[in-house]
Amino acid sequence: MSDAYAYSIAEPEICTMKHEPQPSSDREEFSLEAVSALFDGEGDLAALDQLLAAEANSAAHAHWHSCALIGDALRATGKGRWQSSTAFLAGVRSQLDAITPANVQPIAEVVHAAASQAAANDSVFRWKMVAGLASLAAVAVVGWATLLGSGASGPSAASQLAQAPGAPTAAAQAVLVATPQGPVVRDPRLEQLLAEHRQHGGMTALQASTGFLRNATFDAGDNR
Amino acid sequence: MLVQRTLAGEQRAYELLVIKYQRRVERLIGRMVRDVDLVQDIAQETFIRAYRALAQFRGDAQFYTWLYRIAVNTAKKQLMELKRDPLVFQSQLKSGDDDETSAPERELNAGVADAETPDAVLASKEIAQAVNAAMDALPEELRMAITLREIEGMSYEEIAQALECPIGTVRSRIFRAREAISQRIKPLLERQGGKRW
Numbered sequence: 001m002s003d004a005y006a007y008s009i010a011e012p013e014i015c016t017m018k019h020e021p022q023p024s025s026d027r028e029e030f031s032l033e034a035v036s037a038l039f040d041g042e043g044d045l046a047a048l049d050q051l052l053a054a055e056a057n058s059a060a061h062a063h064w065h066s067c068a069l070i071g072d073a074l075r076a077t078g079k080g081r082w083q084s085s086t087a088f089l090a091g092v093r094s095q096l097d098a099i100t101p102a103n104v105q106p107i108a109e110v111v112h113a114a115a116s117q118a119a120a121n122d123s124v125f126r127w128k129m130v131a132g133l134a135s136l137a138a139v140a141v142v143g144w145a146t147l148l149g150s151g152a153s154g155p156s157a158a159s160q161l162a163q164a165p166g167a168p169t170a171a172a173q174a175v176l177v178a179t180p181q182g183p184v185v186r187d188p189r190l191e192q193l194l195a196e197h198r199q200h201g202g203m204t205a206l207q208a209s210t211g212f213l214r215n216a217t218f219d220a221g222d223n224r
Numbered sequence: 225m226l227v228q229r230t231l232a233g234e235q236r237a238y239e240l241l242v243i244k245y246q247r248r249v250e251r252l253i254g255r256m257v258r259d260v261d262l263v264q265d266i267a268q269e270t271f272i273r274a275y276r277a278l279a280q281f282r283g284d285a286q287f288y289t290w291l292y293r294i295a296v297n298t299a300k301k302q303l304m305e306l307k308r309d310p311l312v313f314q315s316q317l318k319s320g321d322d323d324e325t326s327a328p329e330r331e332l333n334a335g336v337a338d339a340e341t342p343d344a345v346l347a348s349k350e351i352a353q354a355v356n357a358a359m360d361a362l363p364e365e366l367r368m369a370i371t372l373r374e375i376e377g378m379s380y381e382e383i384a385q386a387l388e389c390p391i392g393t394v395r396s397r398i399f400r401a402r403e404a405i406s407q408r409i410k411p412l413l414e415r416q417g418g419k420r421w
Contacts, residue, residue, distance in 0.1 A: 036399040038225075039244065040373060042380045048225050052236050065243060066406045072247040073355040074374045085243050088264065092242050092271050096235055099275065 032063045039067040227287060230278055238278075242271050245288055249295050256299045266302050270295040350412050358408035362401055369397035370405075 034047035054060040065085060174187035229237035250267045257263050274281075274294050281290050359367055365387070372378045372386060380398075384391045 032403075033396060033399040036402055037380070037395045040380065040398065041225075042395065043225070045225065048229065048237075051240070052229065052234060056236075063402075063406075064240060067402055068244050068247070069351070069409075070355060070370075070402055070405050071374045073352055074359070074370070076251070076352070085246050088246055088268065089239060089242055091264075091268050093235075093239060095268065095272050096238065096275060099272070 032059060035060045035063045036067060039064060227278060227281060227283070230275075238275055241287070245291055246271075248288065249291065252292060252295050253299050256296075256303065262302070266299050267295070269302075270298045273298060347412070351409055354409045354412055355405055358405040361408075362404055366397050366401040366404065369394055370401035373398050 031047070031050060034043055035051055037043045038047045038051060051060050051064070068085070174185050174190070177184050177186045226237045226241050230241070246267065249270055250263055253263045253266045253270070257266060270291065274291055277294070281287065359370070362370070368387060369383060372383045373380075378386070380391050380394045383394045383398075387394065
């Protein structure tokens with residue numbers, strides 16, 4: 001760290017000061033100025049390369065430490081407590097070394113992995129075998145039942161459902177019926193639809209007395 | 225740039241970020257957790273979690289703003305775990321629920337942990353005094369430049385506009401101000417055993 005402070009502080013420059021390439025310590029001081037700018041996010045790639053290539057105990061790294069300390073000290077107006085960054089960095093570094101690019105993962109996955117807990121019998125292999133066989137048996141039973149059901153009873157329920165609302169059959173033709181009130185079109189599909197509509201609307205499609213009972217039961221339920 | 229270099233596999237770039245933000249993160253966590261050792265542990269955990277999730281940082285916000293969220297969440301998680309442990313809950317969890325959503329600026333004026341050692345408090349106090357004394361001794365233009373940068377958080381371009389001088393001059397002034405302050409605190413740091421602060 002002492003290297004960082006080996007540079008003398010020059011007299012304050014005026015606004016028109018220019019940096020001209022100079023040999024010896026001035027050139028290194030210029031690189032420290034680049035480190036200072038880099039710390040503020042105002043540096044360039046060349047300065048960053050220079051800093052990353054420098055040794056950890058170099059003047060450039062020491063200057064980076066100083067920039068951090070001074071900024072923290074200036075911003076902390078109250079009681080301040082500044083831990084040495086050496087030990088802290090060593091602790092972080094030891095953990096970073098264990099993290100390879102392969103196991104760097106999104107933070108949500110990290111949290112999820114930490115939250116999930118292994119089952120108590122996770123290490124016992126026979127339980128996994130039993131669970132696997134049970135799943136296989138369940139799939140086989142369901143498959144067999146489905147196969148038997150579809151083969152024995154003609155058209156399946158699915159095909160019936162597909163037919164019902166769609167293509168009209170020969171029996172489902174509308175007919176004109178003469179009634180005392182005049183001719184009425186009797187369409188079986190239309191009547192079925194109206195019956196379903198009334199049934200789902202809370203009224204029975206059956207006889208009037210049954211409808212009364214249904215309504216009475218319904219009202220009694222509301223008055224509880 | 226440091227984030228990109230870290231993602232490219234240069235761990236040293238991330239270490240520079242750790243150095244830069246370590247104390248700010250610690251002070252932030254210190255607002256939620258009073259135990260000094262626990263603050264350190266949570267701060268380390270924060271940086272490790274941030275490292276793992278760095279690919280998710282899209283650069284929309286400043287890196288510290290993003291890091292700040294991770295620090296708060298890590299501290300909250302730690303506090304939740306402490307609540308499950310009644311033996312340590314009373315001693316560790318003194319002010320865990322206050323100011324969880326305070327602005328990042330507030331942590332700068334935060335109170336500090338109760339369990340500090342006297343020499344650490346003294347060293348910190350001396351450093352603060354030395355920095356303030358060095359600031360007072362700075363020429364006006366240097367003091368103004370470093371103040372606008374560190375206290376106000378202005379960019380070099382904004383400082384150049386405010387001070388009506390080229391950006392290169394701003395950059396030079398800030399560097400020289402830092403060097404002057406470093407010279408002032410150098411004896412104090414050496415007295416601490418040559419540790420990097």
